[in-house]
Amino acid sequence: xxxxxxxxxxxxxxxxxxxxxxxxxxxxxxxxxxxxxxxxxxxxxxxxxxxxxxxxxxxxxxxxxxxxxxxxxxxxxxxxxxxxxxxxxxxxxxxxxxxxxxxxxxxxxxxxxxxxxxxxxxxxxxxxxxxxxxxxxxxxxxxxxxxxxxxxxxxxxxxxxxxxxxxxxxxxxxxxxxxxxxxxxxxxxxxxxxxxxxxxxxxxxxxxxxxxxxxxxxxxxxxxxxxxxxxxxxxxxxxxxxxxxxxxxxxxxxxxxxxxxxxxxxxxxxxxxxxxxxxxxxxxxxxxxxxxxxxxxxx
Amino acid sequence: xxxxxxxxxxxxxxxxxxxxxxxxxxxxxxxxxxxxxxxxxxxxxxxxxxxxxxxxxxxxxxxxxxxxxxxxxxxxxxxxxxxxxxxxxxxxxxxxxxxxxxxxxxxxxxxxxxxxxxxxxxxxxxxxxxxxxxxxxxxxxxxxxxxxxxxxxxxxxxxxxxxxxxxxxxxxxxxxxxxxxxxxxxxxxxxxxxxxxxxxxxxxxxxxxxxxxx
Numbered sequence: 001x002x003x004x005x006x007x008x009x010x011x012x013x014x015x016x017x018x019x020x021x022x023x024x025x026x027x028x029x030x031x032x033x034x035x036x037x038x039x040x041x042x043x044x045x046x047x048x049x050x051x052x053x054x055x056x057x058x059x060x061x062x063x064x065x066x067x068x069x070x071x072x073x074x075x076x077x078x079x080x081x082x083x084x085x086x087x088x089x090x091x092x093x094x095x096x097x098x099x100x101x102x103x104x105x106x107x108x109x110x111x112x113x114x115x116x117x118x119x120x121x122x123x124x125x126x127x128x129x130x131x132x133x134x135x136x137x138x139x140x141x142x143x144x145x146x147x148x149x150x151x152x153x154x155x156x157x158x159x160x161x162x163x164x165x166x167x168x169x170x171x172x173x174x175x176x177x178x179x180x181x182x183x184x185x186x187x188x189x190x191x192x193x194x195x196x197x198x199x200x201x202x203x204x205x206x207x208x209x210x211x212x213x214x215x216x217x218x219x220x221x222x223x224x225x226x227x228x229x230x231x232x233x234x235x236x237x238x239x240x241x242x243x244x245x246x247x248x249x250x251x252x253x254x255x256x257x258x259x260x261x262x263x264x265x266x267x268x269x270x271x272x273x274x275x276x277x278x279x280x281x282x283x284x285x286x287x288x289x290x291x292x293x294x295x296x297x298x299x
Numbered sequence: 300x301x302x303x304x305x306x307x308x309x310x311x312x313x314x315x316x317x318x319x320x321x322x323x324x325x326x327x328x329x330x331x332x333x334x335x336x337x338x339x340x341x342x343x344x345x346x347x348x349x350x351x352x353x354x355x356x357x358x359x360x361x362x363x364x365x366x367x368x369x370x371x372x373x374x375x376x377x378x379x380x381x382x383x384x385x386x387x388x389x390x391x392x393x394x395x396x397x398x399x400x401x402x403x404x405x406x407x408x409x410x411x412x413x414x415x416x417x418x419x420x421x422x423x424x425x426x427x428x429x430x431x432x433x434x435x436x437x438x439x440x441x442x443x444x445x446x447x448x449x450x451x452x453x454x455x456x457x458x459x460x461x462x463x464x465x466x467x468x469x470x471x472x473x474x475x476x477x478x479x480x481x482x483x484x485x486x487x488x489x490x491x492x493x494x495x496x497x498x499x500x501x502x503x504x505x506x507x508x509x510x511x512x513x
Contacts, residue, residue: 061386061462068459145445145470183445185452207462207477210444218451 060208077223093194113220135162180213241275306350326403345374364418366402384480386461395436424493430485439482454492
């Protein structure tokens with residue numbers, strides 16, 4: 001073991017395992033030490049003991065690249081959902097949930113991009129507020145690399161509640177699955193979580209599913225944003241709603257707006273609620289943001 | 300402002316090339332904690348006359364970020380050393396395909412760090428503008444798989460060339476991870492995405508006059 005390798009592995013679990021650095025061979029090309037330094041220096045974090053897999057006659061690569069090609073041609077949300085489900089079915093993954101982790105104070109189901117888990121399971125999960133206790137989700141505090149349910153069960157000693165959450169999934173034929181965390185450009189985390197009865201989660205399948213997951217999440221997100229914009233174009237605010245939202249944006253209460261416009265406060269509230277629905281907003285503040293974004297009002 | 304230099308300009312701009320090779324050494328060797336080489340200039344066999352360099356210089360002509368593209372017909376790190384990353388049944392070398400590598404920024408940051416993105420994405424935008432002007436069909440590169448979603452956010456037309464492969468013992472080992480090859484078609488849609496991200500066409504200019512301060 002080299003001095004560097006020793007230093008890097010000292011004090012870790014890996015340090016206690018036998019570790020042999022093999023000479024590198026890439027497709028029959030034997031690299032000398034000097035050439036190797038050039039390669040590793042290209043990517044500062046790449047290490048010389050790079051694995052090489054035998055991918056000949058391997059369908060995973062071809063399937064995944066074909067899937068990405070098909071997905072890139074689709075623009076409609078429904079079509080994208082069908083394509084994703086069809087691809088995941090091939091791996092034995094019958095259900096999938098894709099969502100962006102909600103920001104602080106936001107409802108848990110706000111950022112859901114796709115959810116094909118059984119409704120009964122979803123309702124139960126939401127009702128019992130499992131999201132904050134689900135070890136399969138909270139494991140993301142430890143790692144942002146893809147992991148399977150079995151990985152978590154092998155890695156951690158689960159509490160009774162954590163085990164119960166997993167067992168309840170089994171009642172719906174969800175025995176194993178993959179959690180694929182996706183870090184976006186803004187630093188927020190999205191997750192795609194396919195699962196099934198007895199899915200193929202081999203190393204190559206995981207590599208394929210990670211790429212499928214990342215492309216799917218991006219395609220869903222783009223399609224939803226596009227449809228939201230299209231929907232907004234079809235449901236513009238009425239002149240009265242626009243006028244009221246303009247006053248909401250400057251911080252006036254419903255009573256104050258009612259006095260200004262010489263109408264009842266309840267009428268104002270009713271207009272605000274309608275505007276919130278049209279702007280797909282849960283709160284008044286977000287409705288103002290949406291109204292500005294869609295050009296309905298300006299500050 | 301990003302300056303573009305050709306490999307054959309090395310004689311005309313020795314100070315910029317030397318600064319770039321020292322910069323790489325700082326990032327890849329010292330920043331990457333690799334054993335020091337005898338020569339402190341990090342030069343490799345792909346630094347030939349056909350290579351095209353993109354240097355982002357500050358007001359005092361110091362390099363903030365740099366990258367290199369090479370024609371894959373003669374110089375391709377992926378074709379030479381990582382052929383297993385290409386699974387898209389395409390030729391490993393093609394006349395209209397260039398390869399980007401050695402894209403670095405200072406200070407050296409992990410790929411998921413915002414500063415890495417802010418420093419390197421304008422370089423990629425400049426490279427694609429150059430490719431469009433020189434009838435290049437594809438620009439390919441090797442990335443850490445964990446950064447794929449960011450490149451996809453940059454443009455949804457980012458194409459994988461194969462699945463990811465573990466290096467350094469894989470993600471379970473300290474310092475290990477997974478890498479993959481991607482490429483961008485040089486087309487108006489991709490350029491529009493990149494310009495949208497960059498807020499316009501990236502400021503690209505030909506090499507400055509030798510010995511002149513900018």
